[in-house]
Amino acid sequence: GQQVMQIPQYQHVQEGEDFTTYCNSSTTLSNIQWYKQRPGGHPVFLIQLVKSGEVKKQKRLTFQFGEAKKNSSLHITATQTTDVGTYFCAADTGRRALTFGSGTRLQVQP
Amino acid sequence: EAEVAQSPRYKITEKSQAVAFWCDPISGHATLYWYRQILGQGPELLVQFQDESVVDDSQLPKDRFSAERLKGVDSTLKIQPAELGDSAMYLCASSSSEKLFFGSGTQLSVL
Numbered sequence: 671g672q673q674v675m676q677i678p679q680y681q682h683v684q685e686g687e688d689f690t691t692y693c694n695s696s697t698t699l700s701n702i703q704w705y706k707q708r709p710g711g712h713p714v715f716l717i718q719l720v721k722s723g724e725v726k727k728q729k730r731l732t733f734q735f736g737e738a739k740k741n742s743s744l745h746i747t748a749t750q751t752t753d754v755g756t757y758f759c760a761a762d763t764g765r766r767a768l769t770f771g772s773g774t775r776l777q778v779q780p
Numbered sequence: 781e782a783e784v785a786q787s788p789r790y791k792i793t794e795k796s797q798a799v800a801f802w803c804d805p806i807s808g809h810a811t812l813y814w815y816r817q818i819l820g821q822g823p824e825l826l827v828q829f830q831d832e833s834v835v836d837d838s839q840l841p842k843d844r845f846s847a848e849r850l851k852g853v854d855s856t857l858k859i860q861p862a863e864l865g866d867s868a869m870y871l872c873a874s875s876s877s878e879k880l881f882f883g884s885g886t887q888l889s890v891l
Binding site for chain 1: 813815820821822823824825828835836871878879880881882883884885
């Protein structure tokens with residue numbers, strides 16, 4: 671079945687440092703979505719990438735979709751304490767509901 | 781802003797007991813999902829509804845889990861009997877397109 675791997679599992683950074691999480695799918699995707707889950711909260715939609723090689727930015731967050739539509743990344747520039755949480759990619763093959771990755775937990779030291 | 785409503789927020793039960801969770805999706809959202817999230821992992825799909833019909837329940841342990849969405853609006857997920865390994869967060873989500881809106885979840889502890 672569909673497998674979605676995310677690395678790293680956990681990252682601890684100093685405030686102001688950059689952060690990147692990577693997502694890899696075993697199959698070609700129709701699109702990929704990213705969600706953020708704050709501690710004690712529920713996943714909240716961040717963005718959807720559809721096109722091969724697509725790059726989207728949301729303030730300090732940059733999302734990329736690989737040329738082969740099998741991998742994606744989320745990069746945060748100059749992290750802030752409000753960025754704390756777990757970031758999940760969610761793979762859409764177009765055939766069934768989203769498959770979520772295992773997530774990357776980000777801790778930001780003030 | 782409209783939200784997905786779930787209750788109860790927390791549920792503690794003993795193994796072999798029955799438990800039920802309720803979800804009211806955002807009005808107008810035809811698609812409803814139940815996901816299970818174990819601590820430290822990503823959400824895993826249990827069941828997907830399109831209106832009142834089950835679209836995908838391939839990952840639902842049907843010997844003990846059941847889900848229904850009788851009128852195509854709110855939904856109930858039931859576990860009977862509960863087992864220790866069922867302890868997890870049960871998340872309901874709804875969508876009208878591809879983006880999912882999650883409820884706050886029900887945290888289940890089976891003792």
